[in-house]
Amino acid sequence: MSNPVTRRSILKWSVASVAIAGTTPLHAESVAHTLPALSYDPAGLEPFIDVATMNLHHDKHHAAYIGKLNEALATQPRLSTIGLDELMSTLANIEDSALQMTLRNNGGGHWNHSFFWNIMTPAAKSGKPSDKLMKAITDSFGSLEKMKTAFTEVAIKRFGSGWTWLILKDGKLKITSTPNQDNPLMKGLVPDEDLGKPILGLDVWEHAYYLHYQNRRADYAAAWWNIVNWDAANKHFGA
Numbered sequence: 001m002s003n004p005v006t007r008r009s010i011l012k013w014s015v016a017s018v019a020i021a022g023t024t025p026l027h028a029e030s031v032a033h034t035l036p037a038l039s040y041d042p043a044g045l046e047p048f049i050d051v052a053t054m055n056l057h058h059d060k061h062h063a064a065y066i067g068k069l070n071e072a073l074a075t076q077p078r079l080s081t082i083g084l085d086e087l088m089s090t091l092a093n094i095e096d097s098a099l100q101m102t103l104r105n106n107g108g109g110h111w112n113h114s115f116f117w118n119i120m121t122p123a124a125k126s127g128k129p130s131d132k133l134m135k136a137i138t139d140s141f142g143s144l145e146k147m148k149t150a151f152t153e154v155a156i157k158r159f160g161s162g163w164t165w166l167i168l169k170d171g172k173l174k175i176t177s178t179p180n181q182d183n184p185l186m187k188g189l190v191p192d193e194d195l196g197k198p199i200l201g202l203d204v205w206e207h208a209y210y211l212h213y214q215n216r217r218a219d220y221a222a223a224w225w226n227i228v229n230w231d232a233a234n235k236h237f238g239a
């Protein structure tokens, strides 16, 4: 273990360097979570998701989760130094139930939306499942079409706000759903059968589709397959 005085000095020095570089550290031992930029033009998902929804969803909703997450972490030096994946999988260990709920909702919101933007792409670049992923889909569901149908049904049936996931669990693919901003990483908070490695994830909160689809979640869920980024899904499956 390093000498704490020396380590503190180093941190002060490195924070000064970071500040010059233009980011905004919360304090000496943490760095604020930031809104990831979209890797595509938000209008590029039209006509399946409209640009107004994308802008509002990314710039306002996702940004709000990050703002509240950073606000909560500002008073939690230990939690503010761990990565977002680790924060998700260790939330159940947090004894302060109000803090846990704040991080569950807003940390979950940050993780889920970061994943969501990445799992979509303009339709022309949608691609297809790799041979390896296609075999796993066929093994678990019979065919790609059957998997899509089952996934869309789960998305439609999610009562209220939440997410639908294709996860890898114990070497097999499975479709699950979580409420609010919960996700399959939240060990000890979501049921064990819903834990796994996310391959695909669909936001079924009304804010994700209401401007264009109004109450027609089924149409949104069906249209979404046109803009799935299969290259990203293949990477999640292979990694």
Ligand code: MN
Residues within 6 Å of the ligand: 057, 061, 113, 203, 205, 207, 208
């Ligand atoms: Mn959302």
